Amino acid sequence: MPYAIIKTGGKQFRVEPGRTYKIPSLLGDAGSAIEFNDVLLGNDGSTVKTGVPSLSGAKVTGEIVRHGRGDRGLSRLGPACRAVADTPFSS
Numbered sequence: 001m002p003y004a005i006i007k008t009g010g011k012q013f014r015v016e017p018g019r020t021y022k023i024p025s026l027l028g029d030a031g032s033a034i035e036f037n038d039v040l041l042g043n044d045g046s047t048v049k050t051g052v053p054s055l056s057g058a059k060v061t062g063e064i065v066r067h068g069r070g071d072r073g074l075s076r077l078g079p080a081c082r083a084v085a086d087t088p089f090s091s
Contacts, residue, residue: 004060005041012040015060028064036060 003016009024028034039058041050049055 002045003043004039004058006036006060007038007040007054008036015062020065026064026067030064030066032064034062034064036062 001016003014005012005014007013009026011024013021013023015021026034037054037059039051039055039060040053041048042055042058043049051058
């Protein structure tokens with residue numbers, strides 16, 4: 001199963017396509033697209049690539065589903081997250 005480890009809001013998250021995550025401090029309205037460019041590790045199901053400190057050219061995209069209590073956001077990483085597996089990761 002493809003997954004990536006991203007860094008946002010001072011924390012690291014292991015994200016997979018189609019899953020929903022609580023991510024603090026997301027800017028944007030519910031329903032808007034969001035892009036995470038600080039990808040620390042990418043796994044396409046057979047190959048694992050790590051960055052030093054992040055993978056150049058790799059990104060994870062998703063959608064802000066809703067904002068929760070305070071400034072915490074809830075982001076659903078949808079099919080666009082699949083781009084992680086298709087990105088030519090640099091070693």
